[in-house]
Every structure is written in structure tokens, then in C-alpha cells.
Amino acid sequence: MTTATSQTYTKPTRRTAPGWPELLAGGAAYIGCLALVYLLLPLVENDAVAGVVGFVVSGAMGMVALAVAALVRIRGLAAFGIRRAKARHLLAGAGLGLVAFILGGIASAIYxxxxxxxxxxxxxxxxxxxxGLLGLVLTVIAGSIITPIGEEAFFRGVVxxxxxxxxxxxxxxxxxxxxxxxxxxxxxxxxVAFVVGVLTALLFRRTGSIWPGVVLHGVNNVTATIIAPLAIAAATS
Incomplete structure (x- = not known):
């Protein structure tokens, strides 16, 4: 995923880059998956289980949408930003993840x-x-890895x-x-999602890779939905 000697990013041309066919096909697949989730996820009655499942499903929807988009015109996944990223870009993503958490919190409060x-x-x-420990581990894995990979693959790699x-x-x-x-x-x-979307899109534009955005997305998710709430709960208990 990362190396300091990654190849220099070359912007794809209109002939090699995803376009309207991929966007429409992937979008239709994502909307279809989203409709199923809205129908089925409420059937999960346990809140903790629903949380982990929700994170996993969010990532899975993005991966399905990417797969559908990629099948429109068979090509390497590098065209969708599935390519190596330099270490400094990943570190930038981590730092911007904290920025996204702060700006997103302010934007959410205003909203x-x-x-x-x-x-x-x-x-x-x-x-x-x-x-418990198992719930925490599963939530961190799902929220900081699975969801960011799937959502970045579709929303940045395709959209x-x-x-x-x-x-x-x-x-x-x-x-x-x-x-x-x-x-x-x-x-x-x-x-919050708008702030994350802006920052990850800018990272994708700069690097041509989804991985810096995945790092940003993961840091924001784990900070906003796990670390901050648990810290507040511990401080007020």
C-alpha cells in the first residue's frame, strides 16, 4: 500500500479514466445496496451488533459499487486510485484526519x-x-479500516x-x-461527511491514490465515533 519510492502519479486521460458510464453504474449499484441496508439493518435489534454491522456494510457497499463500475470497461484498478501512495501522503492523511474531526465537529454543532x-x-x-474488549476491537477494525476502504474506493475512486x-x-x-x-x-x-469529502477529494486530486484518504477517513471515524465518546463517558462517569 505504501512505499517511499512509489511511482510519480500521472493524471489519467479521458480515455483511461473513469467517466459517466462508471459513475452511473457504480451509483446505481450503491443506491441498490443502500436500499437493502435501510430495509434489513433495522432488523438487527442489538445496538452493539448493529454498530459493527453498520460499519462493515458501509464498506461493503462501496466495494460492490467499485466492482460494478470497474466491470463497465475492464481495466486495471489503478485507474480508480487503487495504487501505492507515498509515506508522506499517508502521514498527511493522518494529520488531516484530526483536522477533519475538529472542523466536522464545528460544522455539526452549527448544523x-x-x-x-x-x-x-x-x-x-x-x-x-x-x-467489551471484543466489541471495541471489532468496531475499531470496521470503522477505521473496512468502512474507509469501501467508501473511499467508491466516493473518491469512482465519483x-x-x-x-x-x-x-x-x-x-x-x-x-x-x-x-x-x-x-x-x-x-x-x-461532517461534507468536510471529510472535501479533504479526501483534495488528497485524491493531489496523489491519485485513495490510500491517503483512507487514512484520513479512518482517523476521523475512530476519533469521532469511538475515542471522543468513550473519553467523554469516562470523564463524566
Whole structure:
């Protein structure tokens, strides 16, 4: 995944980069998976189990959507950003993950104030992390590895990638981040997802690889949904 001697990124051309066919096919697959999740996930009655399953399913949906997009025109996965990243880019991703946590928290607080919506829609994830050592380990693995890989593979490797090759960079960043945010629903997570979407899209634009964004995404997820809530709970108990 990483090496300090990674090859220099060469921006793909319109002929080699994903475009509208991949975006539409992958998007249709993702929406189909999302519909199934909304129907089936509520059947999981245990909050802790639902949290772990939710993280895993989030990653799986992205991987399925990437697979469908890749099958439209058979090519190497490097065209979708599945390529090595330099160590400094991964470190930048880790640092930006903390930045995303801070900015996302501010954006979420503003959203809650303006909308009056203060519902904690990530309580299942926090329940999973609080369900003993096994629950914590599974939640960390699912939230910091599986979900980021799947979501970055689709939302950056397919969505942002396709838009970067059709529109000005600033518009592609905003559009792809908006799509990513809306996919998380109209709730307190929406502004957080938008912040993450902007930063990961910029990283993808700079590096041509999804892996720095995966690191950013993972750091943000584990900090926002696991570390911070557990720290607050411990401090107030």
C-alpha cells in the first residue's frame, strides 16, 4: 500500500479514466445496496451488533459499487486510485484526519444549532465500541479500516475521479463531497461527511491514490465515533 519510492502519479486521460458510464453504474449499484441496508439493518435489534454491522456494510457497499463500475470497461484498478501512495501522503492523511474531526465537529454543532436536530445517529457505533474488549476491537477494525476502504474506493475512486475528469477541480471537489454527505442522510453527520469529502477529494486530486484518504477517513471515524465518546463517558462517569 505504501512505499517511499512509489511511482510519480500521472493524471489519467479521458480515455483511461473513469467517466459517466462508471459513475452511473457504480451509483446505481450503491443506491441498490443502500436500499437493502435501510430495509434489513433495522432488523438487527442489538445496538452493539448493529454498530459493527453498520460499519462493515458501509464498506461493503462501496466495494460492490467499485466492482460494478470497474466491470463497465475492464481495466486495471489503478485507474480508480487503487495504487501505492507515498509515506508522506499517508502521514498527511493522518494529520488531516484530526483536522477533519475538529472542523466536522464545528460544522455539526452549527448544523444542530440552525436545524434544531441534535439526534445522535451514531449511537450504535458507540454502543459497539462500549461492548467489551471484543466489541471495541471489532468496531475499531470496521470503522477505521473496512468502512474507509469501501467508501473511499467508491466516493473518491469512482465519483470524485469521474468528476475530476469532466469538470473544473473546485466543482468536482464540492460536487463529490456533497454526494458523499447526502449519502449519509440529512442529520448531524451530513456536515461532517461534507468536510471529510472535501479533504479526501483534495488528497485524491493531489496523489491519485485513495490510500491517503483512507487514512484520513479512518482517523476521523475512530476519533469521532469511538475515542471522543468513550473519553467523554469516562470523564463524566
Amino acid at each position: 444542530s444549532t440552525l436545524s434544531g436536530d441534535a439526534q445522535n445517529v451514531q449511537s450504535d457505533y458507540q454502543a459497539g465500541a462500549a461492548a 470524485a475521479n469521474s468528476l475530476f475528469n469532466r469538470f473544473p477541480a473546485w466543482l468536482a471537489v464540492i460536487a463529490s463531497a456533497t454526494i458523499f454527505a447526502v449519502a449519509h442522510g440529512f442529520n448531524t453527520v451530513l456536515p
